[in-house]
Amino acid sequence: MAKDAVHAGYLPLLDSAVLVVAARFGFAERHGVDLQIHRERSWAAIRDRMSVGHFDCAQMPAPMPIAMSLSHGPLTARTFAPLVLNTGGNAVTVGNELAAALADESPVDASPAAIGAALRFATARLAERNGRPLRFAVVHRFSGHNYDLRYWLAASGIRPDADIEITVVPPSLLPEALASGQIDGFSAGEPWNTIAVRAEVGEIVATKVEIAPRTPEKVLGVSEPFLIERQDVLKRLIAALIEAGRWCDTAGNHGELARLMADPRHVGVDSSHLLPGLSGNLETASSGGRAVADFLTFAKPGMSRPDPSFAAWLHRQMVRWDHSHRTPETDAIVRGVFRPDIFAAATGDDPGDRAAEAAFDTDRHSRLFDGGLSELSQD
Amino acid sequence: MSAEISILIFDENKVRAAIIEAGLREAGHEKVAVVGEILGLVKRIETLQPDVIVVDLENPNRDQLEHFFQVSRSVKKPVAMFVDRSDSEAISAAVEAGVSAYIVDGLKKERVKPILDMAVSRFNAFHRLSRELDEARSELAGRKLIDRAKGILMRKRGLSEPEAYRLLQRCAMNENRRIADVAQSLISASSLLGDL
Numbered sequence: 206m207a208k209d210a211v212h213a214g215y216l217p218l219l220d221s222a223v224l225v226v227a228a229r230f231g232f233a234e235r236h237g238v239d240l241q242i243h244r245e246r247s248w249a250a251i252r253d254r255m256s257v258g259h260f261d262c263a264q265m266p267a268p269m270p271i272a273m274s275l276s277h278g279p280l281t282a283r284t285f286a287p288l289v290l291n292t293g294g295n296a297v298t299v300g301n302e303l304a305a306a307l308a309d310e311s312p313v314d315a316s317p318a319a320i321g322a323a324l325r326f327a328t329a330r331l332a333e334r335n336g337r338p339l340r341f342a343v344v345h346r347f348s349g350h351n352y353d354l355r356y357w358l359a360a361s362g363i364r365p366d367a368d369i370e371i372t373v374v375p376p377s378l379l380p381e382a383l384a385s386g387q388i389d390g391f392s393a394g395e396p397w398n399t400i401a402v403r404a405e406v407g408e409i410v411a412t413k414v415e416i417a418p419r420t421p422e423k424v425l426g427v428s429e430p431f432l433i434e435r436q437d438v439l440k441r442l443i444a445a446l447i448e449a450g451r452w453c454d455t456a457g458n459h460g461e462l463a464r465l466m467a468d469p470r471h472v473g474v475d476s477s478h479l480l481p482g483l484s485g486n487l488e489t490a491s492s493g494g495r496a497v498a499d500f501l502t503f504a505k506p507g508m509s510r511p512d513p514s515f516a517a518w519l520h521r522q523m524v525r526w527d528h529s530h531r532t533p534e535t536d537a538i539v540r541g542v543f544r545p546d547i548f549a550a551a552t553g554d555d556p557g558d559r560a561a562e563a564a565f566d567t568d569r570h571s572r573l574f575d576g577g578l579s580e581l582s583q584d
Numbered sequence: 585m586s587a588e589i590s591i592l593i594f595d596e597n598k599v600r601a602a603i604i605e606a607g608l609r610e611a612g613h614e615k616v617a618v619v620g621e622i623l624g625l626v627k628r629i630e631t632l633q634p635d636v637i638v639v640d641l642e643n644p645n646r647d648q649l650e651h652f653f654q655v656s657r658s659v660k661k662p663v664a665m666f667v668d669r670s671d672s673e674a675i676s677a678a679v680e681a682g683v684s685a686y687i688v689d690g691l692k693k694e695r696v697k698p699i700l701d702m703a704v705s706r707f708n709a710f711h712r713l714s715r716e717l718d719e720a721r722s723e724l725a726g727r728k729l730i731d732r733a734k735g736i737l738m739r740k741r742g743l744s745e746p747e748a749y750r751l752l753q754r755c756a757m758n759e760n761r762r763i764a765d766v767a768q769s770l771i772s773a774s775s776l777l778g779d780l
Contacts, residue, residue, distance in 0.1 A: 249646035253665070253684060257676045279650070279665035279686060280675070345647050346654065373651035375644045 208239035209438040211431075214251045214263035215242055217472045218376065219395040219482045220294045220423050221264050222462060223503050225471055227442075227449035235448075236441040244471070247375065248345045249278075255428055256282040261435075262442070264290060265426035266348035268519045271542050273426070275535055277347070277528070285432050286424035286511045287547035288443050290450070293414035294422050294482065294501035295350055296398040297357070299390035300383045303339070304408040304490070306331050315495060317416045317574040321361025324410070328363060331389070338367070342374040342382060342391040349413065349422050352522040354392035357416045360575045365526065383407045394422070395482030395501065396474055402488050403478070409489040412497050416574050424511060424543075432547065443551035450504025459483040509552075511543035589695060590615040592634035594625060596643065604638065604706045611702055622648065630658050636696060637662060637686040638703050641679060653686065662686030666700065674700070681707040726764030733767035736774050 211233075215221040224242055227233045233240035243260065245251050252273060254260045257280075270284035299307065310323035328339050343351040355365045365371055374382050374391070380401040382388045390407070391397075401407040413422065425446065431439055452458055463483060467476035481487050485500035502508060520539045523529035591613060595601040601618045608616045617632055619625050622645040629637070629652075639646060653661050664687050666675050674697070678685070681704045687696055730752065737748035752770075756763045 246642050246644040247646040249650055249684070250641055253641060253679050257672070257679045259679065279662065280684075346651055373648045375647065377644075 208234065208237055209435070209441075210239045210241060211262065211438060211442055212241045212243060212260050214245050214254055214260040216245055216248065216251070216264065216376075218264075219466060219472065219479055220291045220501065220503075221471070222453050222466055223290050223446050223450045224264055225466060226453055226462065227445050229465060230449070230452070232445045232449040232452070233442065236445040238438060238442050238445055240442065240445070248348075251426075252278060253280050255284060255426065256280045258428065258430065260428070261431040262425055262427045262439075264423050266345060266350070267421045267424050267515070268347040268349065268352060268523060269345070270424065270426045271516055271520055271539055272347040272523070272529070274538050274542050275529060283429045284542070285427045285429070285544050285547075286516075286542055287427060287432070287439065287544040287551070288425040288446060289421040289509050289511055290423040290425055290446070291501060291503045292419055292422055292505070292508050293412070293499060295353065295392060295394050295413035296409045296487070297341075297354060297390060297392045297411040298379075298383070298398045298401050298407045298409050300386070300388070300407045301405075302386075303327060303331060303389050304410070307410065317357055317411050318361075320410050321357055321363075324358075325362045328368060332368070338370055339389040340370045340372060340387075342372050342379060342388045342393075344376050344379075344393050345373060346528060347523070349417075349420070350392040350394070352519065352526075353413050353416050353420075355526055356522065356573065357411060360573075380404050380406055396472065396478040399478050399481045399488060400474065402490060405491050409487055412487070412500060414497060414500055418499075418574075419508065420515060421508075421511065432544070436547070436550075439547065440551035443548065447504050447509055447552065450509065453503040454505060456484070510545050510548050513540055513543045513545065516540070516543040588615050589613065589636060589691070589699070590632055590634045591617070591699060592629065592632055592637045593618045594620075594637060594639045594643065594649070596620055597640065600640070600707065600710045603710050604703055607702045607706045608699065611698065613699070625649070626652055626656075630656075633660055635660070635688050635691055636699055638699075639684050639686070640707075641682045641684045643684075646684065649686075660688040663689045678704050682711075683707050726762070726767075729764050729767040729771065733770045736770060740774075 213224055215224050228240040228242045245254070248269065251260070251263045251265065252269070255263055267286070270286045272278060273281045273284040306327035307323050310326050312319040312323035332338050341354065343354060345351065351371065354371070358365050358369060363369055372388070374388065376393050376397045379391045379393055379397045383391065383401055384404065384406040398409050402409060427439060453462055459480065463476040463479040466472045466479055467474060472479065482501055485497045486494060487497055487500065488494040516539055520529060520535070524531045529535070591608060593601050593604055593616065598620055601620065605616050605618050617628065619628050639649065665684055666687070678700060683703050685700055685703065733752055734745055734748040737743050737751060738745060743751065752763050752766055756766045759766065
């Protein structure tokens with residue numbers, strides 16, 4: 206039987222693992238899907254190729270399909286997210302100068318609240334000493350890296366865009382930008398935090414999973430024609446990706462996974478740089494590290510279902526930072542981007558997922574590191 | 585907006601950038617600038633205030649560039665990749681060719697379309713030339729191997745040049761290989777035996 210070809214775009218990042226594993230290790234094939242993966246060099250290129258129909262789907266930061274559906278960008282098309290590809294995986298790394306200033310403030314522990322409080326004083330002192338506001342980089346405007354960082358800074362009393370300038374730098378250039386003093390810190394996925402620490406140009410000071418626990422990081426962005434005209438193929442692809450995700454979550458497979466992703470065709474870095482992100486045993490500074498539970502997970506039960514209430518929260522973050530606007534029309538569009546209905550149809554509506562989802566909902570007010578009340582109660 | 589359109593080409597590939605620049609100049613555009621790397625790009629954009637920026641689609645700095653357009657107060661903000669979003673065929677052809685372009689608001693599509701068409705056709709011509717050059721290089725290398733192999737056969741077996749060539753050809757046909765590959769094997773074997 207001929208397999209159904211699906212073209213998927215991805216960037217060279219550790220959390221593209223699920224797509225790569227599904228394509229290279231036979232998961233897609235077992236579901237009758239001929240998954241062709243295409244590596245790109247920017248989110249802009251992924252967006253463009255999705256918009257003109259070169260790709261049926263792609264790895265995307267969770268805010269990206271929302272931004273595309275709202276026509277934020279020079280070339281866009283309606284895009285849907287029927288599956289979460291991973292949660293966590295990102296960290297905030299600061300340069301040595303800021304790390305030293307932060308240590309001077311003696312944060313009480315490594316929690317985002319304690320580090321954030323110390324960071325507020327450290328950035329103020331450093332900005333005054335250097336005579337310029339600090340500058341952090343994220344990898345894309347419409348990304349979890351950006352909105353998690355902004356949320357954390359603002360909750361810590363640091364005003365993004367005023368106290369800290371936030372710019373965009375491609376991931377692979379981040380360690381170098383930190384080394385040259387072009388930026389004072391960055392929020393990015395692995396392996397770029399680990400690589401910066403190992404190059405002794407910075408320290409990891411916070412992680413996404415601690416700032417915004419259990420929230421989606423990358424999703425499977427799907428084009429409208431794929432979702433509507435080939436839904437059967439899409440459902441089989443989702444099933445294959447969840448199986449691949451569970452394989453990626455299995456600690457015993459991490460060595461093999463790191464070797465696969467290290468290949469020049471995929472991430473193209475030494476496989477040893479990929480292991481801390483997979484195990485959660487982070488090397489946070491050249492002098493030590495700490496274990497972060499669930500630092501990066503791909504398909505833990507209850508985590509793969511895209512929750513429209515989270516999409517709404519993301520859009521409120523976009524509005525908060527003046528990256529979008531809110532009207533009844535935008536609310537209606539945003540509500541339709543995350544597609545738990547397709548997910549349920551593909552997975553047979555696993556009751557375990559339902560239970561986890563219910564817990565997620567009642568627990569909304571504690572899902573962010575600071576309680577998140579001010580943001581979520583606006584609903 | 586009848587003034588001369590200012591165009592900036594941002595491409596890390598210098599040869600390709602030069603080919604597009606030449607095309608635009610031939611078409612009568614005088615305000616054309618080329619930048620090869622992200623360093624200094626922002627300053628150039630602020631100085632030149634381009635109406636159209638042509639960027640290779642695969643450029644890794646595009647996310648950074650788009651961010652700059654969003655936050656900058658000192659430049660005209662490009663709003664679209666193509667003026668006419670309904671012309672899906674032209675858009676697809678551009679993406680296929682590896683061309684992306686940023687266009688400031690208010691330009692008439694009749695003025696922009698020729699610029700984009702030019703960039704697309706020159707991108708395609710460039711890639712075709714690169715491919716042909718690669719093929720020509722490998723053909724040339726193959727011919728050199730065959731000449732050396734013929735020389736060995738002529739010396740060792742006292743054959744004429746046409747006979748040597750026919751022998752290589754027959755061998756290639758029997759083994760279902762390219763003549764250049766047979767020639768390469770012969771040269772390697774000969775070298776191992778110390779005959780060269």
